[in-house]
Amino acid sequence: MILQMNNIKKSFGDLTVLQDISMQVNEGEVISIIGPSGSGKSTFLRCATFLETIDSGEINYMGTKAAWTGADGKAEYLHKNELRKVKSWYGLVFQQFNLFPHYTVLKNLMDAPIHIQKREKKEVEEEARALLKRMGLEDKADAYPCQLSGGQQQRVAIARALAMNPEVLFFDEPTSALDPELTGEVLKVIKALAEDKMTMVIVTHEMSFARAVSDRVIFMDGGVIVEQGDPEKVFGNPSEERTKQFLRNYNR
Amino acid sequence: MTFQQMCTQLLEGLEMTLIIFFLVVIFSLPLGLIVCFGRRSKFKPLSWIVRVFIDILRGTPLMLQLLVVMYGPYFLFGMRLNPTWRFTALIIGFVINYSAYFAEIYRAGIDSIPIGQYEAAEVLGYTNRQTFMKIILPQMVKRVIPPTTNEIITLVKDTSMAFVLATTPPEMFTLAKQITAAGRMGHGAKSMLPLFIAGVFYFVLNAIVSWTMGKLEKKLAYYQ
Numbered sequence: 001m002i003l004q005m006n007n008i009k010k011s012f013g014d015l016t017v018l019q020d021i022s023m024q025v026n027e028g029e030v031i032s033i034i035g036p037s038g039s040g041k042s043t044f045l046r047c048a049t050f051l052e053t054i055d056s057g058e059i060n061y062m063g064t065k066a067a068w069t070g071a072d073g074k075a076e077y078l079h080k081n082e083l084r085k086v087k088s089w090y091g092l093v094f095q096q097f098n099l100f101p102h103y104t105v106l107k108n109l110m111d112a113p114i115h116i117q118k119r120e121k122k123e124v125e126e127e128a129r130a131l132l133k134r135m136g137l138e139d140k141a142d143a144y145p146c147q148l149s150g151g152q153q154q155r156v157a158i159a160r161a162l163a164m165n166p167e168v169l170f171f172d173e174p175t176s177a178l179d180p181e182l183t184g185e186v187l188k189v190i191k192a193l194a195e196d197k198m199t200m201v202i203v204t205h206e207m208s209f210a211r212a213v214s215d216r217v218i219f220m221d222g223g224v225i226v227e228q229g230d231p232e233k234v235f236g237n238p239s240e241e242r243t244k245q246f247l248r249n250y251n252r
Numbered sequence: 253m254t255f256q257q258m259c260t261q262l263l264e265g266l267e268m269t270l271i272i273f274f275l276v277v278i279f280s281l282p283l284g285l286i287v288c289f290g291r292r293s294k295f296k297p298l299s300w301i302v303r304v305f306i307d308i309l310r311g312t313p314l315m316l317q318l319l320v321v322m323y324g325p326y327f328l329f330g331m332r333l334n335p336t337w338r339f340t341a342l343i344i345g346f347v348i349n350y351s352a353y354f355a356e357i358y359r360a361g362i363d364s365i366p367i368g369q370y371e372a373a374e375v376l377g378y379t380n381r382q383t384f385m386k387i388i389l390p391q392m393v394k395r396v397i398p399p400t401t402n403e404i405i406t407l408v409k410d411t412s413m414a415f416v417l418a419t420t421p422p423e424m425f426t427l428a429k430q431i432t433a434a435g436r437m438g439h440g441a442k443s444m445l446p447l448f449i450a451g452v453f454y455f456v457l458n459a460i461v462s463w464t465m466g467k468l469e470k471k472l473a474y475y476q
C-alpha cells in the first residue's frame with residue numbers, strides 16, 4: 001500500500017471543503033477523481049501532497065505515518081526533516097504546469113534529483129534524457145519552457161515529476177489549461193504510464209479518458225466521496241443519484 | 253577661464269559624482285534585499301516597523317534625510333563631527349533612502365512571481381532557502397530590471413544633492429554651480445556654460461546606465 005488517508009477534514013474558515021474523506025492507493029493502481037468544480041478535488045490532492053495542512057485525519061505513506069490527529073483533535077505532522085523523506089515518495093503535476101521558466105527543459109528535470117536527492121549528475125542526465133524520449137520530447141532538452149506548446153510543457157512537467165522516481169504521481173486536471181487539440185498528447189503519455197503500472201491519482205474532467213485508464217473511479221461532491229468503484233460501474237451504472245446527475249450534465 | 257580648464261575641473265567633479273554613485277549602488281542594491289526580507293517577514297512587528305521606515309523614507313525629501321543623517325549624531329548624541337563625516341553621512345543617507353525604494357521594487361518583483369513556482373518547488377523537495385535562491389531570486393531579478401533602471405537613473409541626478417552637505421572634494425554639480433557663480437564676479441566662466449556641460453555629463457552618464465541595463469535585460473530575455 002502506497003498511501004492511506006483516513007478521515008481527512010479540511011476547512012477554509014467557515015467553509016468545510018473536505019468532510020471526513022478516506023482513500024487508499026495501492027501499488028500500480030490508477031485512480032481517477034471526478035466531480036463538479038468546487039467539490040474539493042484539488043484541496044484533497046493538495047492535502048495529500050502537503051501543500052495544505054489538514055485539520056484532522058491521518059495520512060500514511062508507505063507505512064510511515066506523516067500526519068495524524070493529536071490528543072487535542074488537531075492534526076499533527078512529522079517533523080520537517082522526516083517529512084522530507086515522505087515528500088520524495090510522491091510527485092504532483094499541476095494544471096498550470098508550473099515549470100521553472102529560467103531553466104531549460106533538461107535542467108527542469110535534473111535540478112531536483114541532483115540538488116535535492118543528491119544523485120549522481122551523469123546518471124540523472126541519462127535518466128532525464130530517457131524520460132524526455134518517453135514523452136516524445138528528446139529534441140527539446142535545451143529549449144526553454146516558453147518555447148514549448150502547452151501540451152509539450154505539461155509533458156515536461158510530467159517528466160520532471162517522474163525524474164524524482166516517485167512511488168505515486170498525482171495529477172490535478174492536467175489537461176484543463178490546454179487547448180482541446182493538445183489534450184490528446186498529454187492523455188496519451190499518462191495512458192502509457194498507466195500501462196507501465198505507474199501508480200497514479202488523477203483529478204480530471206476527461207470522462208472517457210478516466211473510464212479507459214482507471215482501475216477505480218472516485219466521484220466527489222460537496223467534500224465527500226459520493227461513490228467509487230470500477231469505472232464501468234461508476235460510469236455505466238452509477239448507484240447514486242448525484243453521480244447520475246453529474247454524468248448526465250457532462251454527457252449533454 | 254578657458255573651456256578646457258572648465259572641462260578639466262568638471263571632470264574632477266565627475267569623478268567624485270561617480271564615486272558617490274557607485275558607492276550608493278553597491279551598498280543599496282543588496283541592502284534593499286535585506287530590507288525587503290524585513291518587509292516581507294512573517295514576524296508582524298518587524299514587517300510593520302520596516303514598513304513605517306520605508307514609508308517615511310519615501311514620503312519625505314531626500315535632501316531633508318541627508319541633513320538629518322548629517323546633523324543627527326551631533327544633535328542626538330552630542331558627538332563632535334570630524335570633516336570626513338560629511339561624505340560618510342552623504343553615502344549613509346543615500347544608501348538608506350535608496351534601499352527603501354529598491355526594497356519596494358524587489359517586493360513587487362517577488363510578489364509578481366506565481367504561487368505555482370513555490371508550490372512546484374515545494375513538492376520537488378526544495379527547502380525554502382533553495383526555493384528562494386534558485387527559483388524565485390533569478391526570476392525576480394529579471395522582473396525588477398526596468399524599475400531598478402529608473403531608480404538608478406534618478407540616483408545619477410540625485411548625486412547633485414551632495415551640494416547641500418558641501419562634501420569635499422566637491423562633486424560635479426557643486427563645481428558647476430561654483431564656477432558659474434564665480435563668473436558673475438568677473439572671473440570663472442562668465443556664462444552658464446559650466447551648467448550646460450554638467451548637464452551633458454549627467455545625460456551621458458544616464459545614457460550609459462540605460463544602455464548597460466538594456467544589455468542586461470536582453471541577456472535575460474532568453475526566457476519569459
Ligand SMILES: Nc1ncnc2c1ncn2[C@@H]1O[C@H](COP(=O)(O)OP(=O)(O)O)[C@@H](O)[C@H]1O
Pocket residue numbers: 012015017035036037038039040041042043044
Ligand atoms: N486557499 C483557499 N482558501 C479559501 N477557500 C478555498 C481555498 N482553496 C479552495 N477553496 C475553496 O474550497 C472549495 C473547493 O475547492 P477545490 O478543492 O479547488 O475544488 P475543485 O478542485 O474540486 O474544483 C471551493 O469552494 C474553493 O473556493
Ligand SMILES: [Mg+2]
Pocket residue numbers: 041042043173
Ligand atoms: Mg480543482
